[in-house]
Amino acid sequence: MRKIAAVLALLVALAAFPATSHAVFVEFFGQDLGLGEYTPQLNHPLADAAQTSFLSNLTGVGTESFESYVAGTGGPLGISFPGAGTATLGGNGSVAYVPAGTTNNFGRYATSGTKYWESSDLFSIDFSTAISAFGFYGVDIGDFNGQLTLTATDGVTHSYTIPNSTNIEGGSVLYYGFYDTEIAYTRIEFGNTAPGVDYFAFDDFTIGTLEQVTPEVPEPASMLLLGVVLGAGALFARKRKNS
Ligand SMILES: [Ca+2]
Ligand SMILES: [Ca+2]
Numbered sequence: 001m002r003k004i005a006a007v008l009a010l011l012v013a014l015a016a017f018p019a020t021s022h023a024v025f026v027e028f029f030g031q032d033l034g035l036g037e038y039t040p041q042l043n044h045p046l047a048d049a050a051q052t053s054f055l056s057n058l059t060g061v062g063t064e065s066f067e068s069y070v071a072g073t074g075g076p077l078g079i080s081f082p083g084a085g086t087a088t089l090g091g092n093g094s095v096a097y098v099p100a101g102t103t104n105n106f107g108r109y110a111t112s113g114t115k116y117w118e119s120s121d122l123f124s125i126d127f128s129t130a131i132s133a134f135g136f137y138g139v140d141i142g143d144f145n146g147q148l149t150l151t152a153t154d155g156v157t158h159s160y161t162i163p164n165s166t167n168i169e170g171g172s173v174l175y176y177g178f179y180d181t182e183i184a185y186t187r188i189e190f191g192n193t194a195p196g197v198d199y200f201a202f203d204d205f206t207i208g209t210l211e212q213v214t215p216e217v218p219e220p221a222s223m224l225l226l227g228v229v230l231g232a233g234a235l236f237a238r239k240r241k242n243s
Pocket of ligand 2: 037106107108140143170171
């Protein structure tokens, strides 16, 4: 029992900070499974929790909902963000409209209002100011086995695979975001391992500059220390109780 309590305390401490691939690059991800091609998933707590966690590390950023754009508008689409310049969407994609409470009959719909950016592959975002944080909702990815990839550029190229589930029902909702306090990016390209087949809806995206990244999570080292302290405390408490 003592060991279990200690391990549990350590696991709680480890779970309290998000997955990181290195100290300055922090990712946020959550996905809620879909209800099929014709029914929007109105409850997506895992995706929402990822967005909340992502935004809690940012200050003064804006989120683009696509509601002010005319359906059918394609790229290049320039979108201004407070304090972070302009993000220009290009490549394969356009603004789509789907009435609230429905889908486009293929599992896609907005996560805010009635509009979103619909794409399958080779869709890119260029930033007028290099950005250090980026997050978005993605709907209906993975039902045709597509895995989303991001290629971020800052002179050199960094590729990330978004850990979305594949071979799932249509209409799933995911949120993915990252901040990077070491590298600022001027361009992000979206890829898809099932291009032209696995379309998705892109909505409510946020960008932030380095100045807008204000991490609230404790350093992993201190969290680990906290875990050890908690674990030791649990062991000590057990020992006292048992003795
Ligand atoms: Ca929207
Ligand atoms: Ca679908």
